[in-house]
Amino acid sequence: MLEQFKQTPLLVLIVEDNTALAANIIESLKEFNIECDYAKNGIQALSLAQLYQFDVIISDILMPAMDGITICRKLRALDVTTPILLLTALGHIEDKVTGFSVGADDYLVKPFEMLELVARIRSLSEKQRINPSRLVVEDLQVDLKTHTVSRAGKPIFLSPTCWELLVFLMRKSPSLVSKEQIEQHLWRHNGTPETDVTKVHLYRLRQAIDKSFDCPLLHTIRGQGVVLGRRHVKASA
Missing domain, CATH: 1.10.10.10 (Winged helix-like DNA-binding domain superfamily/Winged helix DNA-binding domain)
Structure with missing residues (x-):
């Protein structure tokens, strides 16, 4: 079953202020042929997203200074069309609607299984490849x-x-x-x-x-x- 997720290598940007959680995600994704760059805050994320072509951007929502919703809104305003997956402990439908309204492509509630995260990353990347905007x-x-x-x-x-x-x-x-x-x-x-x-x-x-x-x-x-x-x-x- 795991082999189906070890397909084409992907490059993902992780935006997460919790360095321990980010390190765990980055290390786990390596097993599935997914390499990651890391941004600890929104300023770093905006800079990296414009400099490099990522397959998917994964951002936490609840972060100080600049939250994931703001990051998503700013990226879309900068014409960054990379698929964005939001990670958060917030599971209310209103929060999901807010995320989608500013340009997010998917939403995953913590805690989550790594296989589900990998499946969503692969799905977003494939949709972008087939139907680029x-x-x-x-x-x-x-x-x-x-x-x-x-x-x-x-x-x-x-x-x-x-x-x-x-x-x-x-x-x-x-x-x-x-x-x-x-x-x-x-x-x-x-x-x-x-x-x-x-x-x-x-x-x-x-x-x-x-x-x-x-x-x-x-x-x-x-x-x-x-x-x-x-x-x-x-x-x-």
Whole structure:
């Protein structure tokens, strides 16, 4: 039974003012192929969550100075979309509603079994992998919830077709994508487009995401297709 939890290695941020409890959780999670970084307070948590890409953030609620609810609210305000699991001794439904309302993804009441914590961590990580809310390629970001695009913090506005094209290319990055793959995706419900339509949309997308920046991200490989990213890495399967 334990083997099913020892899957892909994960990186988790533990936010807990009780150092003994945090150490116990960190040591226990190692057995399940889950490595942890540790933040003793909210300030450390906010800093680490912006510096590193964690699979899940686990935060206690009842902490001095900055509680878990505030940490969660601030992380979401900073556009940190990492799944957040709140740990607390509070089991009232009102407390759970408050946690979910500020952006928490799950809630576990103390005391808990380690296997349940591991199962919830794995579940949150898998949901994030399958349905990420944000796509990132270098300094280019797409928020799938708000339908916004930015590069180096600068907003970029796209037509609906260019938006769909960009999302498709970002999901494929850093793989090479052929013109045929693009056309099959964009016009899968409307048949084959006119000859130059795909080329026009690629041109418009390139103008939007590359023209005002020093380093281009959208590259055309003659006779093969396009690549989104700084380097041409591999051909798409």
